[in-house]
Amino acid sequence: MSGFIMLNNIQHQFADETVIKDLNLTIPEGQLFGLLGPSGSGKTTLVKILIGLLIPTEGTVQIANTPMPSLKQLQQIGYMAQSDALYNDLTGKENLDFFASIYGIGKKERDQRIQEAAAVVNLSDNLNKIVDNYSGGMKRRMSLAAALLHRPSLLILDEPTVGIDPVLRASIWDDLKKLQAEGTTIIITTHVMDEADKCDRLALLRDGYVIAQGSPGELKESSESETLEEAFLYYGKSKK
Numbered sequence: 442m443s444g445f446i447m448l449n450n451i452q453h454q455f456a457d458e459t460v461i462k463d464l465n466l467t468i469p470e471g472q473l474f475g476l477l478g479p480s481g482s483g484k485t486t487l488v489k490i491l492i493g494l495l496i497p498t499e500g501t502v503q504i505a506n507t508p509m510p511s512l513k514q515l516q517q518i519g520y521m522a523q524s525d526a527l528y529n530d531l532t533g534k535e536n537l538d539f540f541a542s543i544y545g546i547g548k549k550e551r552d553q554r555i556q557e558a559a560a561v562v563n564l565s566d567n568l569n570k571i572v573d574n575y576s577g578g579m580k581r582r583m584s585l586a587a588a589l590l591h592r593p594s595l596l597i598l599d600e601p602t603v604g605i606d607p608v609l610r611a612s613i614w615d616d617l618k619k620l621q622a623e624g625t626t627i628i629i630t631t632h633v634m635d636e637a638d639k640c641d642r643l644a645l646l647r648d649g650y651v652i653a654q655g656s657p658g659e660l661k662e663s664s665e666s667e668t669l670e671e672a673f674l675y676y677g678k679s680k681k
């Protein structure tokens with residue numbers, strides 16, 4: 442397994458609380474990898490460590506053999522945070538134009554990239570609407586489009602489907618599968634079991650520990666569980 446992303450002996454402390462504990466993860470290129478865990482288990486903290494937004498108290502992160510944080514690697518990453526960071530008074534197109542300028546995409550190319558990203562998330566017909574008039578799901582999809590503008594090879598999505606109805610959730614998953622088929626490595630955090638089932642591999646997080654890793658099938662099989670929820674409970678107990 443080639444280690445496109447490697448987290449080695451990560452530990453992270455906020456004041457006197459250790460929220461990530463001796464964590465090791467290797468994620469190969471092209472994988473759709475899920476971080477599954479309940480609220481407060483450390484998913485967002487881990488994602489922030491991964492992209493270099495937080496420096497871990499201990500341990501190292503490498504992406505494509507480069508120690509993080511690295512500006513060069515950051516340019517290859519598309520990051521979608523848990524809450525939408527959009528300008529409500531601007532149109533969808535104006536928002537994407539703004540993000541494209543931040544990514545340093547030249548004016549000539551910008552229009553094409555905006556159309557391309559909007560098409561992936563089915564927002565092409567809504568680009569001229571003010572974002573304030575978008576539904577919650579449209580805003581989530583617009584945030585995803587913003588994370589795709591620079592055609593990142595690594596996409597990191599922090600709970601991208603929270604508050605989104607099942608139909609839209611399915612459409613976002615279709616988008617993710619499409620991007621993966623084009624070669625994008627995707628890391629997604631979730632606490633929704635049926636979403637976790639769609640990932641190639643998972644790390645189950647609880648109280649800052651990885652309590653188990655594997656494909657959804659492996660995790661169910663090795664815990665003799667019918668569902669991932671049962672598997673999660675099984676590994677949670679065996680860690681106590």
Ligand SMILES: Nc1ncnc2c1ncn2[C@@H]1O[C@H](COP(=O)(O)OP(=O)(O)OP(=O)(O)O)[C@@H](O)[C@H]1O
Binds near residue numbers: 455456460478480481
């Ligand atoms: N900036 C911070 N300062 C102090 N404690 C923090 C900070 N950020 C997170 N924490 C704590 O770290 C722990 C893990 O939080 P984190 O946001 O990583 O969890 P999570 O799994 O992403 O949760 P959720 O699913 O609710 O987003 C929690 O106990 C949280 O209170």
